[in-house]
Amino acid sequence: MPFFNRIFLLAGFFFSALAAKPQDTPESRDDHPVDTTHPRPHNTTDTTAPHRAHWFTGREQVDLIDIGRSLFLRNGGVRKDSSGKKAGKYYPAVLPSAEYTLETGLAFDLTGSLAFYTGDRSDDNISNIYLASVFTQKNQILMPLQGNVWTKGNKYNIVTDWRFEIFPQDTYGLGTLTTTADADAIDFNYFRFYSTVYKTVAKDFYLGLGYDVDYFYNVADVTPPSNGAPDAFKQYGLTPKSTSSGPTFNILFDGRRNEINPEPGYYASLIFRPNFTFFGSDANWQSLQFDGRHYLHFPASSHNTLAFWTYDVFNFNSKTPYLLLPSTESDTYANMGRGYIGGRFRGKDMVYLESEYRYGITSNGFLGGVVFVNAQSYTEPVTNRFEAIAPGWGAGIRIKLNKFAHTNIALDYGFGLHGSQGIFANLGEVF
Numbered sequence: 001m002p003f004f005n006r007i008f009l010l011a012g013f014f015f016s017a018l019a020a021k022p023q024d025t026p027e028s029r030d031d032h033p034v035d036t037t038h039p040r041p042h043n044t045t046d047t048t049a050p051h052r053a054h055w056f057t058g059r060e061q062v063d064l065i066d067i068g069r070s071l072f073l074r075n076g077g078v079r080k081d082s083s084g085k086k087a088g089k090y091y092p093a094v095l096p097s098a099e100y101t102l103e104t105g106l107a108f109d110l111t112g113s114l115a116f117y118t119g120d121r122s123d124d125n126i127s128n129i130y131l132a133s134v135f136t137q138k139n140q141i142l143m144p145l146q147g148n149v150w151t152k153g154n155k156y157n158i159v160t161d162w163r164f165e166i167f168p169q170d171t172y173g174l175g176t177l178t179t180t181a182d183a184d185a186i187d188f189n190y191f192r193f194y195s196t197v198y199k200t201v202a203k204d205f206y207l208g209l210g211y212d213v214d215y216f217y218n219v220a221d222v223t224p225p226s227n228g229a230p231d232a233f234k235q236y237g238l239t240p241k242s243t244s245s246g247p248t249f250n251i252l253f254d255g256r257r258n259e260i261n262p263e264p265g266y267y268a269s270l271i272f273r274p275n276f277t278f279f280g281s282d283a284n285w286q287s288l289q290f291d292g293r294h295y296l297h298f299p300a301s302s303h304n305t306l307a308f309w310t311y312d313v314f315n316f317n318s319k320t321p322y323l324l325l326p327s328t329e330s331d332t333y334a335n336m337g338r339g340y341i342g343g344r345f346r347g348k349d350m351v352y353l354e355s356e357y358r359y360g361i362t363s364n365g366f367l368g369g370v371v372f373v374n375a376q377s378y379t380e381p382v383t384n385r386f387e388a389i390a391p392g393w394g395a396g397i398r399i400k401l402n403k404f405a406h407t408n409i410a411l412d413y414g415f416g417l418h419g420s421q422g423i424f425a426n427l428g429e430v431f
Contacts, residue, residue: 307356394424
């Protein structure tokens with residue numbers, strides 16, 4: 001989850017990670033050669049003896065857990081295991097942090113993820129469960145629980161997005177032509193329940209049926225825009241509570257084997273959501289969401305990755321609740337639009353594009369870097385046309401947190417128009 005001006009406090013993570021069991025997977029052994037600069041004697045029978053981690057040198061893969069063990073344990077060192085991929089193997093990660101954001105003030109965050117396999121085949125996808133709890137100086141609370149679980153043989157894919165929020169924030173009106181002077185402070189409580197089950201119909205191709213519920217309550221307009229402009233939230237239709245409820249019909253192609261840090265391949269998701277009053281929704285409205293991604297090695301002989309992402313949302317009538325209109329950071333993991341504060345832009349329809357280049361810095365995989373550029377556009381409230389583009393750009397660093405699950409800590413600095421800028425952090429790749 002991205003935040004401005006985040007400072008990571010890793011001490012708690014180190015103590016929780018030091019006792020982690022040594023594990024390895026075929027990916028870590030096949031993709032990265034061992035350190036030949038320190039060969040072991042041929043006659044030794046101890047094939048698991050720990051040795052100190054090299055932070056920035058060598059070719060043996062090292063992550064933050066290895067370094068923590070090397071620093072704090074007498075016999076700690078680089079973890080190894082020859083058991084390979086198997087069902088039930090898990091890769092936990094815990095990251096406590098403190099941050100200061102434009103939206104929250106001082107905030108404390110505890111984020112955890114659990115990656116695991118449910119099958120032993122080489123093409124079985126890795127599953128991931130993500131949980132976070134955030135408490136802020138401005139009495140805001142965020143608690144998302146998100147999962148992407150694959151059954152054995154990738155036969156079924158269960159995707160969930162459950163969350164509870166108490167999150168006062170600013171909204172800036174509709175369209176891409178708004179300015180920061182249009183800021184309008186609002187307050188609301190929010191409960192989300194999204195669940196979808198996909199069934200394999202061909203290799204990497206799935207059809208899914210889901211059910212989505214969004215419930216907003218205690219919705220209030222706290223402070224109108226300081227420039228005297230009309231209050232866009234009230235004009236659109238402010239109600240103290242709203243419910244949206246309905247099924248989702250899903251088509252998915254997912255050629256990735258690891259969503260946390262994807263290797264070359266394709267991903268495409270199409271979701272149609274009709275909301276009906278007989279399901280408890282306040283109004284009948286429909287939306288269509290498309291999420292497309294492509295990853296490739298560039299240069300082809302390297303492990304560097306060039307990634308492309310488009311995330312587009314279209315609503316088919318004017319009854320979509322204001323707080324459910326697509327906006328900056330409105331994707332599942334609140335990652336889109338680096339360079340701008342969450343909710344900076346909002347509209348009835350949205351088109352979003354991003355490209356990122358990911359490259360290694362150290363030969364042992366501990367450090368990497370990225371450069372990125374993105375663009376978002378929203379339909380204007382009067383013309384219902386796309387009339388402007390808000391670009392974002394920046395660069396970042398990657399720190400390997402768990403080499404077996406390929407989980408990185410992502411720290412990026414992004415820029416946008418009119419001086420918008422900030423630090424954005426994430427557990428795992430942005431997309």
